Amino acid sequence: MQVKNSNFNLSQIANSGQCFRMNEISEYKYSIVAHGKNLKLTQKGDTIIFDCSDEDFNNIWFEYFDLATDYAKIIENVKKTRDSFLVDATRNGYGIRILKQDPFETLISFITSQQMRIPRIKLLVKNIAENYGEEIDYDVYSFPTPEKLASATETELSKLGLGYRSKYIANAAKKVADNEIDLSKPFDMSYSEAKSYLKTIDGVGSKVADCILLYAYHKTEAFPIDVWMKKIIGEEYGGRFDTARFGDYAGVVQQYMFYWKRIKENLV
DNA sequence: GTCCAGGATCGGA
DNA sequence: TCCGATCATGGA
Numbered sequence: 231m232q233v234k235n236s237n238f239n240l241s242q243i244a245n246s247g248q249c250f251r252m253n254e255i256s257e258y259k260y261s262i263v264a265h266g267k268n269l270k271l272t273q274k275g276d277t278i279i280f281d282c283s284d285e286d287f288n289n290i291w292f293e294y295f296d297l298a299t300d301y302a303k304i305i306e307n308v309k310k311t312r313d314s315f316l317v318d319a320t321r322n323g324y325g326i327r328i329l330k331q332d333p334f335e336t337l338i339s340f341i342t343s344q345q346m347r348i349p350r351i352k353l354l355v356k357n358i359a360e361n362y363g364e365e366i367d368y369d370v371y372s373f374p375t376p377e378k379l380a381s382a383t384e385t386e387l388s389k390l391g392l393g394y395r396s397k398y399i400a401n402a403a404k405k406v407a408d409n410e411i412d413l414s415k416p417f418d419m420s421y422s423e424a425k426s427y428l429k430t431i432d433g434v435g436s437k438v439a440d441c442i443l444l445y446a447y448h449k450t451e452a453f454p455i456d457v458w459m460k461k462i463i464g465e466e467y468g469g470r471f472d473t474a475r476f477g478d479y480a481g482v483v484q485q486y487m488f489y490w491k492r493i494k495e496n497l498v
Numbered sequence: 499g500t501c502c503a504g505g506a507t508c509g510g511a
Numbered sequence: 512t513c514c515g516a517t518c519a520t521g522g523a
Contacts, residue, residue: 345518437505
């Protein structure tokens with residue numbers, strides 16, 4: 231199965247900071263673990279080749295890669311601002327798309343992410359999968375279910391290198407496993423309702439909640455502000471950035487900004 | 499040895 | 512509402 235779309239770039243998506251289990255396995259070829267599958271994708275110009283059945287493409291991946299959304303239109307609107315940083319950002323990140331990732335995996339991954347560099351986050355998420363997930367392919371593990379991860383003690387998690395986040399993760403997994411937190415609920419909530427709901431989980435503050443809302447629930451008005459976004463806003467916008475003008479796609483704009491800043495800092 | 503990372507929490511002003 | 516200290520860990 232293949233898709234032709236000039237706003238679909240595997241490298242840009244993999245390096246945009248939204249997912250931690252998408253990796254380059256050879257030139258132009260990427261793997262991503264999601265939905266209990268190890269999908270392989272190949273980029274040929276503006277064509278993406280999906281190594282999967284038509285059924286999986288239609289039932290899973292079309293939605294996962296947000297293929298119903300016209301990103302060219304979003305970029306067009308961003309360019310109308312004539313904001314040079316944003317124009318450069320869209321020119322370099324034209325193929326970024328906001329994925330629709332699993333809420334539990336996204337919750338745990340972004341609790342893990344606090345005060346850590348991206349390569350280490352990827353390593354730790356992999357550690358969690360290898361220790362508590364299922365082997366779905368040779369040496370490839372799915373992300374654990376809430377029940378399975380809830381069986382891990384704080385000490386066990388700490389040994390994986392999760393540091394002070396171990397107690398947050400153990401607690402979050404228990405809350406979800408015990409149905410004290412229902413991760414299906416935010417889909418039916420407004421952005422601010424869902425944000426408040428997620429923040430009742432210990433270790434989830436404003437930024438992590440925004441990441442979960444954007445990358446799992448596709449609430450694209452969410453605008454996560456981390457250290458890099460703070461640097462951009464400080465250096466390029468005098469400390470103030472108006473997200474309201476981008477309405478319900480501010481989160482996509484954030485992704486272009488984050489990616490572009492990190493390219494300029496030679497981190498991608 | 500020092501600084502920093504896709505921050506959150508707490509106490510106190 | 513905002514500020515500073517504190518929280519593990521590893522890489523530069």
